[in-house]
Each structure stands twice: as structure tokens, then as C-alpha cells.
Amino acid sequence: MEWVVAAVVIAVLALVAVVGLVVPRRRREIPPAPPRPGVDYAPGVGDDVTLPRDTPTRTVEDVPLPPTVELAPTPEAPVVLPPEPVAPPAPEIERPAPVAGRLARLRDRLSRSQTSLGRGLLALLSRDTLDEETWEEVEDTLLTADVGVGPTQELVERLRTRVRVLGTRTAEDMRLMLREELVELIGPGMDRSLKTARHPDGRPxxxxxxxxxxxxxxxxxxxxxxxxxxxxxxxxxxxxxxxxxxxxxxxxxxxxxxxxxxxxxxxxxxxxxxxxxxxxxxxxxxxxxxxxxxxxxxxxxxxxxxxxxxxxxxxxxxxxxxxxxxxxxxxxxxxxxxxxxxxxxxxxxxxxxxxxxxxxxxxxxxxxxxxxxxxxxxxxxxxxxxxxxxxxxxxxxxxxxxx
Structure with a gap:
């Protein structure tokens, strides 16, 4: 009896196997796709606003063209030529001042700058008493003015001689005497002309x-x-x-x-x-x-x-x-x-x-x-x-x- 039961069991199992191969299995149900952000609803935090790559797109025929706008014709820009180079203006020729006029101006400037020398000498020579100390001060004044040792001694000696001979000495007398001696010391007879005349043979x-x-x-x-x-x-x-x-x-x-x-x-x-x-x-x-x-x-x-x-x-x-x-x-x-x-x-x-x-x-x-x-x-x-x-x-x- 045991072998009969075993045979029945084997037969049942074989039948089940055959039925499983012949009868197709039921397909699994596919869950619905989730809503798409930016398409089915406004994207939120953490949503990707980019459309999925498999999202269907519109073709060229479906895209409407923008309205045609008529533009006014643009006038042609004028041709601008570069400016021609302009030569710099020639310097204006000046007319120098005449010599006579500048001499007066120079004399005025010189009188302002040399006043200390002239006044110092006149103040010393106009003293009531011209002793040795005064004459030494005259020498010092001249040496300080860079007259030089030799010319200073010469000038002082001539002044002392004239004072002894003159006797009376007013301020105006001393001024005239000092002027004469200074002019003589400078040398009025020296040729101070400039040789700037053209030579007879045409050479400048x-x-x-x-x-x-x-x-x-x-x-x-x-x-x-x-x-x-x-x-x-x-x-x-x-x-x-x-x-x-x-x-x-x-x-x-x-x-x-x-x-x-x-x-x-x-x-x-x-x-x-x-x-x-x-x-x-x-x-x-x-x-x-x-x-x-x-x-x-x-x-x-x-x-x-x-x-x-x-x-x-x-x-x-x-x-x-x-x-x-x-x-x-x-x-x-x-x-x-x-x-x-x-x-x-x-x-x-x-x-x-x-x-x-x-x-x-x-x-x-x-x-x-x-x-x-x-x-x-x-x-x-x-x-x-x-x-x-x-x-x-x-x-x-x-x-x-x-x-």
C-alpha cells in the first residue's frame, strides 16, 4: 500500500509542474508614474526643474514664429576722413628793447643792489673826524666789496691826500670826490666797445x-x-x-x-x-x-x-x-x-x-x-x-x- 501512496504523490506533483509551464503567469501590475515637477505642478524644494530626457518635445512645425516687425531703413553713416596734419605756427619774432632804454632800467636795479657799499663809504667819509680807525673802516668796506687789496690801498691813499688838501669837507664835497676816484679806479679810458662789425672782405x-x-x-x-x-x-x-x-x-x-x-x-x-x-x-x-x-x-x-x-x-x-x-x-x-x-x-x-x-x-x-x-x-x-x-x-x- 505504501508504494501506491508514493506513486499518487509523484503523479500530483508532475501535474502541477505541467500546469505551471502551460498556463502563463499573470503579469505584475506597473505602478503609475509619479507627477512631474515643472509640468504637472510647480517645482518645490528639492525638485529638479529640468525636464526628463524622455519628455516629448514640440517639433519645429509646432513652434509659432514671432511676428514680423518692419524696420526703418538705416541711413548710411557719412565717411569721416582723418584731419590733415596742421603745421605748428611759426614762433613770433620779438623786437628787442633798444640799448638806451635798458641802460636806465639796469641803472635803477644796480642802485638798489649796491646801496650798502655807496652808503657805507659816504657815511664813513662824512664823519667830523677822519682818524686812522675811520680810514681802516673805509679799507674794510672796500675789501668786503671785493675791490681787491691793491686797488683798495690805492683808492684810500688818494682819498686821504685829497682830504688833507681840501681842508673843509661837506657831505656833497665828499660824495663828488669819492665819485671821481671810483670812476678813475674803474678806468673810464678803457675800450669797452664790442667788435661786431663785418670785415671789408665780407667775413663776419x-x-x-x-x-x-x-x-x-x-x-x-x-x-x-x-x-x-x-x-x-x-x-x-x-x-x-x-x-x-x-x-x-x-x-x-x-x-x-x-x-x-x-x-x-x-x-x-x-x-x-x-x-x-x-x-x-x-x-x-x-x-x-x-x-x-x-x-x-x-x-x-x-x-x-x-x-x-x-x-x-x-x-x-x-x-x-x-x-x-x-x-x-x-x-x-x-x-x-x-x-x-x-x-x-x-x-x-x-x-x-x-x-x-x-x-x-x-x-x-x-x-x-x-x-x-x-x-x-x-x-x-x-x-x-x-x-x-x-x-x-x-x-x-x-x-x-x-x-
Missing amino acids: AVVLVVGVNGTGKTTTVGKLARVLVSEERDVVLGAADTFRAAAADQLTTWGERVGVPTVRGAEGADPASVAFDALKQGTELEADVVLVDTAGRLQNKVGLMDELGKVKRVLERQGPVDEVLLVLDATTGQNGLIQARVFSEAVAVSGIVLTKLDGTAKGGIVVAVQRELGVPVKLVGLGEGPDDLAPFEPEAFVDALLA
Whole structure:
């Protein structure tokens, strides 16, 4: 009986298996899709607003076109041409002040700057008693004014002699006596004229201007050109200071202001060559005078002083140099005498230009430098204005001292 039960069980299991293979299983039910943020409802915090990649999109045919807007025609922009380059205006030619007018102005300035010297001497000489102590004070006053030891002793001795002979001494008498002695000390008979006339053979006069650095040498050349232009002279400037480009530019500006040509060379060029070219151009232009500016140099620099001598020798190939003007700063006092001595030995100075004479009460440098070199002071500068340079006149200078 047991085997019968086992067979029945096996048969039932086989039937169940066959039924499972034949009858298909019921499909699982698919849950509905969740609502889509941004499509089925407004997105909230944590929702992704981007549409799923499988979201159906509209085709081109379904997208409506924007309305057509008619635009007004844009006028063509005018063609703007770049402006033509405009040449800078030519500098206006100035007319320098006449010499006579500037002399009066310089005399007034000099009288203000030199008052202490003149008043000091007059106060001492007008004392009731002129004893040894007073005469020593007169000497000190003159020495302080840079008159120099020799000229001071000479002047005091002559004054003492005249006082003894005169006897009575009023203030006006002493003033006249002091004026006469000062004029005589300065040397009214010295030739102070500038040789700036053209030579009979057509060669222009040559004026070589020398001096140390800082004396106002280039400015003096420019001012001297103005003086000559006011005297109806034709001038050519030579910028032989090739060590400083600013010097050549400065001299060119001075020339342009009065309509005077300037000959210049490249920076570092041979100064003698530039000076020679200036003289050549002056001859071609039939100028009256050629003014040659040289580089400032210390008197103790032998090489530079030799170079200055070379410039003079090159100019002398065409004829003698008419003037060698040494520019001295009046405020340097006795140091100016050392400069004057060395320059005179190098290039044979023929005249002196004293600049900045209004900046010192030591007007005695005029006497001292003339005695040192034996050459006259020919020009004086009393200011920074373009016309503050004038011929030196001993009588006017002394009158300004005693004003």
C-alpha cells in the first residue's frame, strides 16, 4: 500500500509542474508614474526643474514664429576722413628793447643792489673826524666789496691826500670826490666797445663766448644776440656746447625768438667742427657777426681747456677771432679772479661779461677783475629778463653805487 501512496504523490506533483509551464503567469501590475515637477505642478524644494530626457518635445512645425516687425531703413553713416596734419605756427619774432632804454632800467636795479657799499663809504667819509680807525673802516668796506687789496690801498691813499688838501669837507664835497676816484679806479679810458662789425672782405665778425659751468653763459649769448639785433645787426649763432643737448636747444630757442639762425651738431660732436660750420654759414648768409657758445668747463681741467684752445685755432683758419668774452658770475667774488686768469691764458680773453651783478652788494669785482686781466668789463647782466644785458658804463655804474 505504501508504494501506491508514493506513486499518487509523484503523479500530483508532475501535474502541477505541467500546469505551471502551460498556463502563463499573470503579469505584475506597473505602478503609475509619479507627477512631474515643472509640468504637472510647480517645482518645490528639492525638485529638479529640468525636464526628463524622455519628455516629448514640440517639433519645429509646432513652434509659432514671432511676428514680423518692419524696420526703418538705416541711413548710411557719412565717411569721416582723418584731419590733415596742421603745421605748428611759426614762433613770433620779438623786437628787442633798444640799448638806451635798458641802460636806465639796469641803472635803477644796480642802485638798489649796491646801496650798502655807496652808503657805507659816504657815511664813513662824512664823519667830523677822519682818524686812522675811520680810514681802516673805509679799507674794510672796500675789501668786503671785493675791490681787491691793491686797488683798495690805492683808492684810500688818494682819498686821504685829497682830504688833507681840501681842508673843509661837506657831505656833497665828499660824495663828488669819492665819485671821481671810483670812476678813475674803474678806468673810464678803457675800450669797452664790442667788435661786431663785418670785415671789408665780407667775413663776419667772430665772438667766442667762454666760461665755467653755471655762470649763465648760454643765456648771455642769447641776450647778446638780442642786443645786436636791436642794433640792426645780422647774427648767426653757433651751438658749440655739444656736451649738453639742452644747451643747443636753449640757444636755438633764443635765436628763434629774434629770427636768428642757429648752427648745431649732434650730441657729442666735435665743438671745433660746429664752430667752423657756424662761421661758414655766417659767411654764406653775409651775416655781420657769428656768436659761438662753448661748453662750460672748470678752469682746473687741462684737457677741456686745451679743447677750448682748439676751437679758437679752428676759427682762426678763416681769420682772427674778433672777441673772446669771458662770462663771470659776480657773486663768486675772488674765485672769479682765478677763473679769469686761467681762461685768459688759454684763449686770450678780450672782454668780460659780469652776470648776476644785481644779486650781490660786492660791486668791487668790476675793479678787481679788470686789474687782474688788464681787459675791460664790456657787458653786465642785472636780471633774468631777456633784455637784462647792457654795455658797461663806468660813470653809470658809480652813480648807481652812490645813489
